[in-house]
Amino acid sequence: MTSQAISKDEIQLVYLSERCANTDEAAINKIKLRAEHNNHRRNITGALLFTEHYFLQYLEGEAAIVDALYASICRDKRHTNARLLLRKPITQRDFSRWSLGVKKLLDNEENQDLIAVLNMIGQASKVTESQLDWFKLALQ
Numbered sequence: 493m494t495s496q497a498i499s500k501d502e503i504q505l506v507y508l509s510e511r512c513a514n515t516d517e518a519a520i521n522k523i524k525l526r527a528e529h530n531n532h533r534r535n536i537t538g539a540l541l542f543t544e545h546y547f548l549q550y551l552e553g554e555a556a557i558v559d560a561l562y563a564s565i566c567r568d569k570r571h572t573n574a575r576l577l578l579r580k581p582i583t584q585r586d587f588s589r590w591s592l593g594v595k596k597l598l599d600n601e602e603n604q605d606l607i608a609v610l611n612m613i614g615q616a617s618k619v620t621e622s623q624l625d626w627f628k629l630a631l632q
Contacts (some may be wrong), residue, residue, distance in 0.1 A: 504586070505551045505558050506578040506624055508613055509571040511542060517596070519570055524594045531591035536561060539593040539631045543607060546614055547571055548627055552585045577619045586628060595631055606630055 520542060531537065536553035549565075551558050566574045587593060597606055606627065613619050 501555050502553060502582050502585070503555045503558055504578065504580055504582045505562055505576070507549055507551075507562065507565070507574050507576050508610075508619075509547045509549075509574040510614070511545055511547055511571050512569070515570040520594065523570070524592055527592040529591075534561070537585050537587045537590055537592075539587050539590055539595070541595050541597055541610075541627055541631060543597045543610060546610055548610065548613075550587060550628070550631070552582065552587055555581075577613070578621060578624060580621075587631070593631060597630065 520540075524540070527540075531553075534553065534557050536551060536557060538549060538551040540550075541548045551561060553561075562576070597610070609623060610627070613623060
């Protein structure tokens with residue numbers, strides 16, 4: 493991933509939600525295919541990290557467009573309890589090469605620290621930006 497200089501009123505928004513049990517990997521692939529097309533059209537970039545239990549997504553783009561997309565995502569029945577973790581103005585995008593990068597975080601020894609942090613974030617009432625940086629590194 494490379495950073496892209498931007499000139500508009502752009503934001504990075506990060507949310508966490510609980511994946512529904514019936515949202516299988518085929519459904520996630522459909523999300524990816526549709527989002528790649530729609531996000532490219534809207535000049536939105538980002539990444540989706542998922543486990544058996546959670547989705548963690550970064551969205552970047554013009555504030556009004558990202559906010560409208562997030563509102564739509566919150567209504568999606570493939571997950572529940574969407575929770576906004578971060579919404580901040582940006583001067584550079586972290587995911588400029590991806591209209592939507594998708595990564596499954598496998599439950600193996602290599603990912604135990606990330607999974608533990610994700611589970612902690614899922615239960616926490618407050619999350620810091622530095623905690624989210626772990627996941628940004630995992631998506632690179």
